[in-house]
Amino acid sequence: MRELGEFALIERINAGRVQAPGVLLGPGDDAAMVAAPDGRFVVTTDMLVEGRHFRLDWSGPRDIGSKAIAQNAADVVAMGAVPTAFVVALGCPADTPVEVIDGLTDGMWAEASRAGGSIAGGDVVRSPQLVISVTAFGDLDGRAPITRAGARVGDTVAVAGRLGWSAAGLAVLSTGVDPADELLAEALAAHRVPRPPYSAVLAAIADAAAGADDSDASPQQGVLEARRVSEPSSLAAFGSEGIIGSPAARSAAAIPTALTDISDGLLADLGHIAEASRVAVDIRSTALRDPELEAIARHLDADAAQWILTGGEDHAFVGTWPADRELPPGWTPIGRVLAGHGVTVDGVRRPGNGGWESFSGVDSASEPEPR
Amino acid sequence: MRELGEFALIERINAGRVQAPGVLLGPGDDAAMVAAPDGRFVVTTDMLVEGRHFRLDWSGPRDIGSKAIAQNAADVVAMGAVPTAFVVALGCPADTPVEVIDGLTDGMWAEASRAGGSIAGGDVVRSPQLVISVTAFGDLDGRAPITRAGARVGDTVAVAGRLGWSAAGLAVLSTGVDPADELLAEALAAHRVPRPPYSAVLAAIADAAAGADDSDASPQQGVLEARRVSEPSSLAAFGSEGIIGSPAARSAAAIPTALTDISDGLLADLGHIAEASRVAVDIRSTALRDPELEAIARHLDADAAQWILTGGEDHAFVGTWPADRELPPGWTPIGRVLAGHGVTVDGVRRPGNGGWESFSGVDSASEPEPR
Numbered sequence: 001m002r003e004l005g006e007f008a009l010i011e012r013i014n015a016g017r018v019q020a021p022g023v024l025l026g027p028g029d030d031a032a033m034v035a036a037p038d039g040r041f042v043v044t045t046d047m048l049v050e051g052r053h054f055r056l057d058w059s060g061p062r063d064i065g066s067k068a069i070a071q072n073a074a075d076v077v078a079m080g081a082v083p084t085a086f087v088v089a090l091g092c093p094a095d096t097p098v099e100v101i102d103g104l105t106d107g108m109w110a111e112a113s114r115a116g117g118s119i120a121g122g123d124v125v126r127s128p129q130l131v132i133s134v135t136a137f138g139d140l141d142g143r144a145p146i147t148r149a150g151a152r153v154g155d156t157v158a159v160a161g162r163l164g165w166s167a168a169g170l171a172v173l174s175t176g177v178d179p180a181d182e183l184l185a186e187a188l189a190a191h192r193v194p195r196p197p198y199s200a201v202l203a204a205i206a207d208a209a210a211g212a213d214d215s216d217a218s219p220q221q222g223v224l225e226a227r228r229v230s231e232p233s234s235l236a237a238f239g240s241e242g243i244i245g246s247p248a249a250r251s252a253a254a255i256p257t258a259l260t261d262i263s264d265g266l267l268a269d270l271g272h273i274a275e276a277s278r279v280a281v282d283i284r285s286t287a288l289r290d291p292e293l294e295a296i297a298r299h300l301d302a303d304a305a306q307w308i309l310t311g312g313e314d315h316a317f318v319g320t321w322p323a324d325r326e327l328p329p330g331w332t333p334i335g336r337v338l339a340g341h342g343v344t345v346d347g348v349r350r351p352g353n354g355g356w357e358s359f360s361g362v363d364s365a366s367e368p369e370p371r
Numbered sequence: 372m373r374e375l376g377e378f379a380l381i382e383r384i385n386a387g388r389v390q391a392p393g394v395l396l397g398p399g400d401d402a403a404m405v406a407a408p409d410g411r412f413v414v415t416t417d418m419l420v421e422g423r424h425f426r427l428d429w430s431g432p433r434d435i436g437s438k439a440i441a442q443n444a445a446d447v448v449a450m451g452a453v454p455t456a457f458v459v460a461l462g463c464p465a466d467t468p469v470e471v472i473d474g475l476t477d478g479m480w481a482e483a484s485r486a487g488g489s490i491a492g493g494d495v496v497r498s499p500q501l502v503i504s505v506t507a508f509g510d511l512d513g514r515a516p517i518t519r520a521g522a523r524v525g526d527t528v529a530v531a532g533r534l535g536w537s538a539a540g541l542a543v544l545s546t547g548v549d550p551a552d553e554l555l556a557e558a559l560a561a562h563r564v565p566r567p568p569y570s571a572v573l574a575a576i577a578d579a580a581a582g583a584d585d586s587d588a589s590p591q592q593g594v595l596e597a598r599r600v601s602e603p604s605s606l607a608a609f610g611s612e613g614i615i616g617s618p619a620a621r622s623a624a625a626i627p628t629a630l631t632d633i634s635d636g637l638l639a640d641l642g643h644i645a646e647a648s649r650v651a652v653d654i655r656s657t658a659l660r661d662p663e664l665e666a667i668a669r670h671l672d673a674d675a676a677q678w679i680l681t682g683g684e685d686h687a688f689v690g691t692w693p694a695d696r697e698l699p700p701g702w703t704p705i706g707r708v709l710a711g712h713g714v715t716v717d718g719v720r721r722p723g724n725g726g727w728e729s730f731s732g733v734d735s736a737s738e739p740e741p742r
Contacts, residue, residue, distance in 0.1 A: 024411055028647070029518045030449040030631055031415035031509070036407030040395055043491065044402035045506060047460035049498045078401040089418035089504045120414065127420045133460045133504035135416060138402070147400045260401055276399070 001101065002094040009124055012098070013105050020118035022084040022139070032121035034085045034137055041084070042138035042145060044075040050130035058173050061100045063192040064132070065107025072136035073115035074196035074261040074315040080146035080205055081138030083115040083198075088134050091127025104132070107193075115198055143209070146319075151258040151277035155320035157335035158327050160200035163266055163288065164304060165190035167311025168296050175300055183296050196261060196315040200330035207328065208255040254328065256319030265310040267350065270318060270343045277320075282344045283335030309345065372472065373465040380495055383469070384476050391489035393455040393510070403492035405456045405508055412455070413509035413516060415446040421501035429544050432471045434563040435503070436478025443507035444486035445567040445632035445686040451517035451576055452509030454486040454569075459505050462498025475503070478564075486569055514580065517690075522629040522648035526691035528706035529698050531571035534637055534659065535675060536561035538682025539667050546671055554667050567632065567686040571701030578699065579626040625699065627690030636681040638721065641689060641714045648691075653715045654706030680716065 001009060010027070019026045025033035034041070046068070048054060054064045073083045088108060092101065105119075112118050117137070169191025172184050179185045258277055262269045266283075274281045288308050297304035320337050321327055342349060372380060381398070390397045396404035405412070417439070419425060425435045444454045459479060463472065476490075483489050488508070540562025543555050550556045629648055633640045637654075645652045659679050668675035691708050692698060713720060 025516060025518070029516075029520075030446040031413045031452070031507075031516075033411050033413050033450075033511075033516055035411050037410055039408055039410055040404050040406050041412060042402045042404050043456075043458055043506075043508075045458045045460045045492065045504070046494050047462050047496045047498075047502070047504060049462050049496055049502070051499070052497055075401040079404075081402070085414075087414055087416045087506055089416045089506075091418050091420050091502060121416065123417050125418045125420055126423055127418075127502065128422070129499060131418070131420070131462060131498065131502050131504075133416070133418060133502075135414075135458055135460075135506040136402075137414075140404075145396060145400075145402075145404055147396070149400075 001092065001096045001098055004098060006124055009098070009101065013101065013122075013124070017109060017118070019120065020085060020112075020116070023118055023120045025120075027121045032085075032087065034120055035139075037139055038142045040140065042076055042079045042081040042140060043135060044072055045133065045135040046072050046075070047131065047133045056100070056130070059192045061103025062107035062110075065104040066111040066193045067107075068132045068134050069108045069111035069115065069136075070194050070196055071263060071313070071315055072134045073111065073117075073198065074194075074263070074317070076136045076138035077115075077196065077198045077201050078146075078259050078261040078317060079138065079140070080143060080201070080255070080259065081140045082202060083112075083117040083136060084139050085117045085120040085137045086112050086134055087120055088122040088132065090122060090124050090133075091129075091131035092124070093128060093130070094126050096130070108134075141209070143205070146256055146259040148258050148260050148273045148276035150256075151273050151279050151281075151320035151337050153279055153337055153339050154323050155257055155337040156323050156327065156333050157270070157281055157283060157318065157320055157337060158331040158333045159262075159266075159316055159318045160330045160332075161195075161197040161262075161314060161316030162190070162290070163262065163314055163316055164290065164293050164307030164311045166194060166313040167191075167307035168293055168300075168302075168304075170311075171300050171302055171307070172296075177300060181299070183292055184299070187293075187296055190314065194313060194315040197317065197330060200328070201259070201317055201319075204328035204331070205255055254322050254325035256321050259317060259319040262314055262316045262318055263312050265312045266318060267309050267343050267345075268312075273318070273320065274341060274343055277337075278341070280338040280340035280342055280344070281320075281335060282338055282347060285346050287332065287334040309350070372463065372467045372469055375469060377495055380469075380472065384472065384493075384495070388480060388489070390491065391456060391483075391487070394489055394491045398492045403456075403458065405491055406510075407508075408510055409513045411511065413447055413450045413452040413511060414506060415443055416504065416506040417443050417446070418502065418504040427471070427501070430563045432474025433478035433481075436475040437482040437564045438478075439503045439505050440479050440482035440486065440507075441565050441567055442634060442684070442686055443505045444482065444488075444569065445565075445634070445688070447507045447509035448486075448567065448569045448572050449517075449630050449632040449688060450509065450511070451514060451572070451626070451630065452511045453573060454483075454488040454507060455510050456488045456491040456508045457483050457505055458491055459493040459503065461493060461495050461504075462500075462502035463495070464499060464501070465497050467501070479505075512580070514576070517627055517630040519629050519631050519644045519647035521627075522644050522650050522652075522691035522708045524650055524708055524710050525694050526628055526708040527694050527698065527704050528641070528652055528654060528689065528691055528708060529702040529704045530633075530637075530687055530689045531701045531703070532566075532568040532633075532685060532687025533561065533661070534633065534685055534687055535661065535664050535678030535682045537565060537684040538562075538678035539664055539671075539673075539675075541682075542671050542673055542678070543667075548671060552670070554663055555670070558664075558667055561685065565684060565686040568688065568701060571699070572630070572688055572690075575699035575702070576626055625693050625696035627692050630688060630690040633685055633687045633689055634683050636683045637689060638680050638714050638716075639683075644689070644691065645712060645714055648708075649712070651709040651711035651713055651715070652706060653709055653718060656717050658703065658705040680721070
């Protein structure tokens, strides 16, 4: 990379890339320009540091690039927004093989495309180890953002996506067991490249929006709702395609009252919802059981429930939903919102609650460690 | 910081901060939400790595925080946009004193406020050394962005802000000379905290916009111009305040045909404009002379012209302007756009052209080194 130089490297990174329609001005100037059709945009940023958040001997460059985009896109979708664009600042040692950069950027572009956006620009600097800083943008198409603060007593708690598989994959890597077994390989893949179920959220919102367009009342009104200056088209790719067909089903479509992606662990992230919403949450352990994950846990002499409750990085979604409406496809009920505070499992508070904090643990760890 | 933990640290960083009006939803959820009144936003990102872009023994935390914001805000302003918000991803060793974080974030907030925005959110992770990744946003209020590609043969090349002072300050630090002298101290300050002359750009644009509102024709029309959905108010703070008062003067107001901030060095950044615009640029060395800087150079046995032509990091602005219009206040003519390609000084091409590339130089350097 030292031989290539910064400007040639940037040219190489951007060569042949096709920007998403929302990127009005791509790389090559002092700044990029991105569309924000309803007059606001959702924005989130995450930094990944080599040795702390990933290891090049445990994950390929392409996987790491995908993961960096996925965890940011999941935060955008967790606001109820459709990802539109990303910018990436990349720090790397001068002796980084250019193939590593190619893999990272290819993985980023692939996941950006899967999430519905593209990489509008970035920065490349020299750094003692790889550092990837992603900022992601999303469009709410005039809707209010779905925060962590809207859960109401009586709501149904539901998840979309698998829980604990990334933690299981990390356990496979940590124990050094041969992942020849199909399930172990699947856990490994889940750890290396999370696949946030963006469409489970976005299709639900698209269907609710379609239902709302048919009726007189808007499903949410508030100071955070934009003047609608755009066509309600950005969700079209996600909604109504054979998922919910009839007007009757459509009128039952709901959106979450609170929503987050699971990056710190289910208990920790539900704790954030409970705190922001000033409610309590109780989840049923039986609703969370995963026979395949239990098989892996037996093999590794580990606890599947611990992975499910405290493992982060699957970037599944957990939301609270109106109890009188059907859950949309892809969502599994796991518990209930109650009066009070904190999170319980089968009515019992677990010590510590688990979850990932950036300054806990030992320095060589690459992943969340249960406390 | 290890004792404090991630969540307490984030709470401390955000305590008592007042967000700018454009930040519709601040820190505390999966993502923030920022206003983009004209339906698009300008975005840029830069990463600063300890030991490469700054040294804690050469600059205080507050200065480093200010610099990180300033260099991103300058990129936003270099598009002709008004800074609205920033997000910051911060990597730091677990043993970082919390006072260092306080200084960094105080500096960031101060410069964000000076530029016209606030810090809408961020991420804090553990890293072997300090890494600061800033993403900055700006609003064009319906105008076309001012890219590097619009320079036309015959345009006047002009700069706003001082050149070479950051390089001089770096030389003071590198040579270890006692900066008791007032000029040396001033150079040191310029190196530690660049002060991009945001208002020289934004006042010029505000005055041109005010002039355009008085006439029938818009100064720029093109695919990049937004539907105007906002009140033309975001520039009000920068424009027309005793700078240009009369309607006659107003009709003479101009905006640059091309614009960039000087981060890689004057010759290198003018080279970017020349390349993007497919023109040549010739600058007059006499127009760039700075007696104070020459006094510093004599003291350090250095070359002031070299600092001026190749020193980056002052984040002054250089633009090309219609030759038949008066330059706005704060702008100094330094040369002319010609047919051809490349950049010359007094008609002569300098070997190498100088300028900063991320993967050149030695690893312990904290700053641009002339080549």
